Amino acid sequence: MKKPKIAVIGSSSMDLVVTSKRRPLAGETVLGESFEMVPGGKGANQAVAAARLGAEVHMIGCVGDDTYGKDILDNFKNNGVHIGYVKQITNQSSGTAHIILAEGDNSIVVVKGANDFVTPEYVNQSLTLLKKFDLVMIQQEVPEETVLEAVRLCHEIGVPLLLNPAPARAISNEVVDKAAYLTPNEHEAGMLFNGLELSKALEKYHNKLFITEGAAGVRYHDGSGEHLVPSFPVKVVDTTGAGDTFNAAFGTAIAEGRDLKESLRFANRAASMSVTGFGAQGGMPTREEVEKGLA
Ligand code: ATP
Secondary structure, eight states: OOOOOOEEOOOOEEEEEEEESSSTTTTTTOSSSEEEOOOOOOOOHHHHHHTTOEEEEEEEEEEEEHHHHHHHHHHHHHHTOOOOOOETTTTOOEEEEEEEETTTTHHHHHHHHGGGGGGHHHHHHHHHHHHOSSSSEEEEOHHHHHHHHHHHHHHHTTOOOOOOOOOOOOOOOHHHHHHHOOOOHHHTTTTTTTOOOHHHHHHHHHTBBBBEEEEEEEEEEEOOOOOEEOOOOOOOOOOOTTHHHHHHHHHHHHHTTOOHHHHEEEEEEHHHHHTTTTSTTOOOOOOOHHHHHOO
């Protein structure tokens, strides 16, 4: 198999996670039990996952000029992600997620910070400079106009674009039409097609729309019928990042020329393995691990 060249456009952040017996009321201070910093952001997660799976990955994104920005860049480097197109924005904070795990649930405040600087102009410039790649991947933690620009440009230059429409927001018909692959989960899929029944949407966008269904796997229509490609049974530790791993693996397999069915099986295998480890990036498998799991 050739080593595919993939551009990932998207967010990167540092997740600051505290655990506490209970969450503070307004105006109250409580003592927490632990603190951890883990790199995250859907764009960064997908870039790291694809690099671990053997793709040549070029990240197109922005970080701040704070210490988190440096940590995010170090994490890309440690995972073999190319960062020539990651811009460090002066006087900006990096994207951060402030997470309190308490009483069996989490509360999260996200500050987009430098991720708002992933503008249409920046993406256009970067993709033009990068030239020749097999696939572009993008998600929805960057401005809506940026997604539109990426979709238009890729369509114009004939490079397939995989849009993971997460987090959920409505998207225009132009984006649906010009993207090569759409990979919502069931909740996101419900927001995409103006009330069109999902089975009808699958048929209309056959071989383009792939709806992930957690442990069940992924559903699509191949033009002659609807199929559920089952995932693999595993012992679940933490499902964070399952969707990101699925997208990275699906994109990598498609970009290296595998057919759809094989790519979906590869993606299910990689994503199922990712839920056996802690944190979004913690459980992301390498190519060797996935191949072994498929053997
Ligand atoms: P998340 O937001 O948790 O990252 P998501 O909601 O975007 O995930 P899901 O549909 O939950 O996406 O999962 C994506 C893929 O991950 C599934 O299609 C499947 O391949 C795999 N997966 C998720 N959960 C499990 C599980 N419990 N067991 C096996 N595979 C799983």
